[in-house]
Amino acid sequence: MIRYTMFLRRKSILHSIDPRSKIILSLFLFTVCIFFNNPIYTGTLFFFLIISLKIFGKIEIKKTLSFLKPMLPFVVMIMLLWILLGSEKGNVIYQIWKLKIKDVNIEMAFAMGFRVLAMILSTFLLLMTTEQRDLVLALVKMKLPYEYGLTIAIALRYVPTLASLAVSIMDAQKARGLELEKGNILEKIKKYIPILVPLIVKSIQLAQELAIAIETRAFGKPNRTFYRDLKFKFKDLVFLSAAVIFFVICLYLRIKGYGVLDI
Amino acid sequence: MLKVENLCYEYESGFKLKNINFEVKGGESIGIIGENGSGKTTLVKNLIGLLRLKSGRILLNGEDASKMSVAEIARTIGFVFQNPDNQIFASSVKEEVSFGPQNLKMDKIEEIVNDVLKKTDLFKYKESHPFKLSGGEKQRLALASILVMNPKILVLDEPTSGLDLRNARKLIEIVKNLQEEGRTLILISHDMELVSDLCERIILMKSGEIIADGGIKDIFDDSNLLEKTRLDLPEIAKLSKILEFGVVFDPGELYRKWRVSND
Ligand SMILES: Nc1ncnc2c1ncn2[C@@H]1O[C@H](COP(=O)(O)OP(=O)(O)O)[C@@H](O)[C@H]1O
Ligand SMILES: [Mg+2]
Numbered sequence: 001m002i003r004y005t006m007f008l009r010r011k012s013i014l015h016s017i018d019p020r021s022k023i024i025l026s027l028f029l030f031t032v033c034i035f036f037n038n039p040i041y042t043g044t045l046f047f048f049l050i051i052s053l054k055i056f057g058k059i060e061i062k063k064t065l066s067f068l069k070p071m072l073p074f075v076v077m078i079m080l081l082w083i084l085l086g087s088e089k090g091n092v093i094y095q096i097w098k099l100k101i102k103d104v105n106i107e108m109a110f111a112m113g114f115r116v117l118a119m120i121l122s123t124f125l126l127l128m129t130t131e132q133r134d135l136v137l138a139l140v141k142m143k144l145p146y147e148y149g150l151t152i153a154i155a156l157r158y159v160p161t162l163a164s165l166a167v168s169i170m171d172a173q174k175a176r177g178l179e180l181e182k183g184n185i186l187e188k189i190k191k192y193i194p195i196l197v198p199l200i201v202k203s204i205q206l207a208q209e210l211a212i213a214i215e216t217r218a219f220g221k222p223n224r225t226f227y228r229d230l231k232f233k234f235k236d237l238v239f240l241s242a243a244v245i246f247f248v249i250c251l252y253l254r255i256k257g258y259g260v261l262d263i
Numbered sequence: 264m265l266k267v268e269n270l271c272y273e274y275e276s277g278f279k280l281k282n283i284n285f286e287v288k289g290g291e292s293i294g295i296i297g298e299n300g301s302g303k304t305t306l307v308k309n310l311i312g313l314l315r316l317k318s319g320r321i322l323l324n325g326e327d328a329s330k331m332s333v334a335e336i337a338r339t340i341g342f343v344f345q346n347p348d349n350q351i352f353a354s355s356v357k358e359e360v361s362f363g364p365q366n367l368k369m370d371k372i373e374e375i376v377n378d379v380l381k382k383t384d385l386f387k388y389k390e391s392h393p394f395k396l397s398g399g400e401k402q403r404l405a406l407a408s409i410l411v412m413n414p415k416i417l418v419l420d421e422p423t424s425g426l427d428l429r430n431a432r433k434l435i436e437i438v439k440n441l442q443e444e445g446r447t448l449i450l451i452s453h454d455m456e457l458v459s460d461l462c463e464r465i466i467l468m469k470s471g472e473i474i475a476d477g478g479i480k481d482i483f484d485d486s487n488l489l490e491k492t493r494l495d496l497p498e499i500a501k502l503s504k505i506l507e508f509g510v511v512f513d514p515g516e517l518y519r520k521w522r523v524s525n526d
């Protein structure tokens with residue numbers, strides 16, 4: 001089965017924190033990933049995130065890894081590109097024909113691989129421990145106009161519907177002999193037409209139904225109230241302070257030149 | 264023709280098909296029935312290779328189907344999906360129906376397409392836009408686009424759900440003609456009237472298992488089985504059972520039995 005929402009229901013500190021603090025933490029973590037390009041630093045960050053999710057979010061390491069698995073081809077591609085097309089500096093440690101594999105590039109490949117994984121994890125941390133509606137409410141409370149909040153909520157809400165629709169369409173066309181794996185790139189692209197057309201037609205139908213549904217609920221009238229509310233509690237303050245301190249330490253390290261490879 | 268041995272399958276969500284065994288002979292008409300979520304569609308998706316069984320064997324004309332692609336299996340087993348909107352993409356009915364034969368690289372496509380359009384009473388819409396067809400016509404188009412690949416075994420998944428009586432009757436008539444041609448039919452449905460109209464054998468499923476496989480009258484006569492699966496018999500069968508004439512589907516036959524018992 002495809003999973004549509006990444007939220008995993010647990011009783012944990014991370015789950016109970018105000019989503020606004022988590023959004024800020026997530027942004028901090030994401031930025032910190034960009035600070036460093038030393039594989040030891042980015043690697044530490046990556047493992048730190050996995051362990052934190054386990055300890056503070058009660059999310060099993062196996063589960064986190066299973067969420068990361070689909071991203072793996074992307075990460076491997078980035079690593080390969082670094083190994084093959086990286087810097088001109090450094091010592092050649094292996095040569096196949098004209099391809100020179102250099103030590104610095106191997107190092108960079110790992111740094112970047114871990115960096116991308118850590119970046120992905122810092123977003124996943126938010127999505128795995130926050131319910132969609134709380135996330136949207138948090139964005140609205142952070143002064144994002146309600147229309148945008150609603151748009152994001154709808155988009156998130158329809159990911160599952162469209163994903164399962166896409167699977168049904170693919171199944172139906174495969175049963176008519178469509179073989180997506182065969183052929184060169186051009187032929188492959190052409191093979192997606194029988195999948196995209198029904199998907200787009202159905203999406204437009206859904207959007208029209210949705211527009212009517214929203215309008216009948218007096219959308220756009222001023223002074224709307226919210227059914228759910230968020231409360232910023234003392235533990236959120238503690239949590240947020242910890243996040244800020246972490247961010248400042250990383251920023252300091254970066255300014256002092258730690259964790260940065262010179263290539 | 265088709266033999267299933269100890270088929271087991273499991274979704275990630277935990278639902279299992281357990282030890283499925285049955286055999287289908289050429290020309291047979293079999294109804295697969297059971298409550299919603301009993302695994303009927305899952306079983307058929309295994310048969311046509313959209314899902315790959317975890318253990319067991321599927322033999323298609325004596326050959327192991329696990330080594331065949333979905334497209335190869337589609338030459339022998341045609342699966343008509345529940346929702347025709349999920350597969351319509353071409354700009355004319357003719358083009359839509361040609362999709363399967365083109366994928367399978369069949370000969371004389373024009374000829375077979377015309378032939379199938381006549382059989383499904385769509386010939387007059389040959390050049391029409393498929394999106395303009397009515398619900399019943401779209402359903403027949405879905406049937407036509409599978410039939411055109413000339414599968415020996417035809418599988419229909421809830422073919423009349425969502426159709427009005429007139430369109431349902433038309434579809435049934437077409438299916439009956441196909442049966443007369445000697446085509447093997449596997450019908451998934453929880454409409455017992457339909458099943459008793461088209462099938463002489465029934466495979467009854469519950470929670471991913473086959474709990475009965477046999478002649479339709481024997482199964483409809485088994486009160487224990489009916490109780491266990493909450494099957495709703497056709498009205499005439501209920502009446503004939505109350506009158507203690509056994510299971511009867513044909514009004515004429517019921518009348519004769521009643522006459523005889525009154526003499
Ligand atoms: N893609 C899927 N992933 C996980 N579980 C599924 C999937 N499709 C169906 N199921 C589950 O498998 C069970 C059987 O479904 P299905 O074969 O569609 O039943 P039926 O066709 O008899 O109504 C249901 O409990 C359903 O929730
Ligand atoms: Mg079904």
